Amino acid sequence: MMAEVITKEIEIGGRKLSIETGKLAKQASGAVMVRYADTMVLATVVAAEEAKEGIDFLPLSVEYREKTAAAGKIPGGFLKREGKPNEKEVLSARLIDRPIRPLFPKKWNFETQVVATVFSFDGENDPDILGAIGASAALAVSDIPFDGPIAEVRVGRVEGQYVVNPTVSQLENSDMDLTVAGTDDSIVMVEGESREVSEADLLGALNFAHGYVKQIVALQKELASLVSKPKREVPAEDADEALATDVKALSYARIHDLNRKIVKKAERSEESKKIKADVLAALAEKYPEKEAKIAELLHDIDKDDMRQMILKEGRRLDGRGYKQVRPITIEVGILPRTHGSALFTRGETQSLTSVTLGTKLDEQTIDGLLPEWTKRFMLHYNFPGYSVGEVARLSGPGRREIGHGNLAERALKNLIPGEKEFPYTVRVVSDILESNGSSSMATVCAGSLALMDAGVPLGRSVAGIAMGLIKEGDDVAVITDILGNEDHLGDMDFKVAGTRNGITAFQMDIKIRGISFEIMEKALAQAKEGREHILGIMEAAISEPRKELSPFAPRMTSMKIPVDMIGAVIGPGGKMIKSIVQATGAEVNIEDDGSVVIAAVSAESSDKAREMIERLVELPEVGKVYKGTVKRLMDFGAFVEFLPGKEGLLHISQIDHKRVNKVEDVFKIGDPVEVKLMEVDDMGRYNLSRKVLIENPNPDAMQEEYRPQHRHSDRPRRGPRH
Secondary structure (H helix, E strand, C coil): CCCEEEEEEEEEEEEEEEECEEEEECCCCCEEEEEECCCEEEEEEEEEEEEECCCCCCCEEEEECCCCCCCCCCCCCCCCCCCCCHHHHHHHHHHHHHHHHHHHCCCCEEEEEEEEECCCCCCCCCCCHHHHHHHHHHHHHHCCCCCCCCEEEEEEEEECCEEEEEEEEHCCCCCCCCCCCCCCCEEEEEEEEEEEEEEHHHHHHHHHHHHHHHHHHHHHHHHHHHHCCCCCCCCCCCHHHHHHHHHHHHHHHHHHHHHHCCCCCHHHHHHHHHHHHHHHHHCCCCCCHHHHHHHHHHHHHHHHHHHHHHHHCCCCCCCCCCCCCCCCEEEEECCCCCCCEEEEECCCCEEEEEEEEEEEHHHHCCCCCCEEEEEEEEEEECCCHHHCCCCCCCCCCHHHEEEHHHHHHHHHHHHCCCCCCCCCCEEEEEEECCCCCCCCCCCCEEHHHHHCCCCCCCCCCEEEEEEEEEECCCCEEEEEECCHHHHHHEEEEEEEEECCEEEEEEEEEEEEEECCHHHHHHHHHHHHHHHHHHHHHHHHHCCCCCCCCCCCCCCEEECCHHHHHHHHCCCCHHHHHHHHHHHHHHHHECCCCCEEEEEECHHHHHHHHHHHHHHHHHHCCCCCCCEEEEEEEHHHHHHHHCCCCEEEEEEEEEEEEECCCCHHHCCCCCEEEEEEEECCCCCCCEEECHHCCCCCCCCCCCCCCCCCCCCCCCCCCCCCCC
16 A cells, blocks of 8 residues: 655745655655755655664764756766765755754664755755755654754845845845754754844844744644654663662762862863773672763763852853853964964864965865856864874864864855955865864964964954853853863853954854743853954954965966957967966966956066066057067068067068168077067058167268058068967
C-alpha cells in the first residue's frame, strides 16, 4: 500500500511555501520536500537502530548539498560532478545544525543524520533556509524524538522596510542580511551581517522574523499531526543515587574551591584532571566499569557549581564581574614582510593576523548555483591544536574554522572601500595562537587593526565581543567576554561585532529552548558597552589607516581608455598586453568600460606600463614630437613607427639639412629616431620630419622649407595604420 502524500502550504512574503511528505525517500525515518516559489529542497533524516555506547555527545551529523543541475548548470573544473562541500554548503549546513541540535533529548545516543539536497533553484530564493525548515519538518514527521519544530527565515531591510526572505536581487540593496531560527515561543539562533545598524533595529528585525517563524512552525505541527507517527522511546536516565552521592562527597569541595581560584586555563585543566583521577581511583573497586558515568557526574557538579557562583555570588571563574572585559594588549606591524599585521591578545585568547594586498588577478572565483562571480575581500581563520594545548592533525579547514572565518569576514567586509576607491584584492588571515573564549571576535579586532596597519582605508575600527548567559528559572546573568568554560557550561553564546556607529555582524546560539526578547535586549546593550571599551583600546594603538602602503605591496594605477581602443591594447590573441606585462613586470587588467588597473611593485614599472598603454591609444597630433623606430627603408625615405601600430613616412629630404644620397647611409632597420609629425594628408597618411628637430649647421644658407611628400609616386597608397 502506498503511503499517503500530505502537503501543507502557506504564503510567506508573497510566495507560496509548501511542505510535502509521503512521496519521496520513503525508507528514511522522515522525509519532506520543501518548495518556495521554484526553489525546492529535499530534507531527510535517519537514525540508527542501536545506540552508540560510551559517548558523551549528541551523534548528529548534518549535510547540505547543492546540485548544480538545480540551476541548469554543469559543474566547473576538470571533474564534471559535485565533489566535497564548498564553503557555501558548509555554512548552510551550520545554519541547519545549530538550531536543531539543542532540541534533541539529552540522552539521545543514536547516530542521526540530516541531509538537505537542493534539487531546484530559481535564481532568486536562497535554498539554505528551506534546508532548515525541511530538517525540522522531517524530524517532526519521523519517529525520532525532537523538541521542535523550529523554522528559519531571512530578513533584509530595503529603503527602511523589513523584508521577509528577500530575494538575491533585493539583498543587493539591503542594509542587513539576517537569518533567524526559532520555535513558536522564542528565538534559538541568529546569524547575519549589517551596515552598522543600531541595536534597536536589530531587535526590530528579530521581532519581525519571529512572526513568520511562528506561522511556519504551526504549519509543520499541522503536517506532523496528519502523519501522526509514534516517537521512539528516549533511553532512561541512569539514576544511581548512591554513586552520585559518593562522587559529590569526594569532589564537591575541591571543585568548589577550584572554581573560586583565579588560575590560568592550563592549570585549571590540570587540577580538574587530578580531581577526576582521584575520584575514579577511590571508586574503582566499589563501582567497576562506571568511569563514563563518574566523568558525567563530575561534569554536572562542576557545571552546577559554576552557574550558582555566577548567579548567587556575582563572581566568574577568573574573578571578573558580569560586565568586565579581560585585559587587552595590542601590537601592530610586528611582521616586517607582510603588508599589514597585528597581534591582539585578550586574556588567554590571542590572534596573530596578517593582511595581503593583491591585484585583480588574485580575486576568488565563486562557482555555485548562482552565476559565477568574484570576491575581492577574503578572511581566513585557522585554529591549530597547539592553541588549546592539544595535538591535532593539520589538514584543511574544518566546519568550525569556516564558520568562524565567515563571521569575522562579514563583520569587516562592509567597511572595505569600493574597488574604484581602493582597487586591491584583500586577504586577511587570522591564526589563533591561544584560545580561551571567543577567538572569532579576537579575529575581528585583529583583522581591523591589521587592515589599518596595511593602509587599507577602513572607515572606522571594528571590534567584536562574545556575550554569555546563565539562566536558572527567574535568575538570569548576562556576562560579557565569556571564557571557554563559560561558553561550554552556559546557556548562550552571542557574538556581536561593530563600530561606534552600529552593528556589522552577529551570531547567537543557545543551548536551552529559547530566550526572551528582554534578555536579548539586555545582552545587546551590554555588548555595546563592551565593544566600545575594546574600540577605545584599539584606537589608542592605531586610530586611522597608515598613509603609505607597505613597500612590499603592489602599487595600483588606474586609467581610462576609449572602449574602441581596448582591442588595440589587448592585441591579437593578447599579444600586445602580454608584451607590456613582459616588458614592465606589471599586471594589467582591462574592464569592458575601458577602465585599466596597473599593478606593479615599483613606480618605475607602473609608469612604464602606463606609458606603453598611453602610446597604444594615443591619437597622432600634428606638430608633436615622437620617439619612433625605423621599420622599413625605401629609396625615397624611411617608414617610421612613431606610435604603436602607426607608421609615417620620413622622406629622404626630411632626414637632414645636408643632402642625403642614400637612406641606408643614415639608418638601418630598428634604429630609434626622433621625428615630428608634420601633417596628415587627405588620405590619412602621416608625414614626418627629422630635419626640423636638428640644429642647422649653416643657418645663413637659404633653407628649403618643408613641403608635403605624399605625392611621391613610389609611396604605397593606403590609409592610416591602427
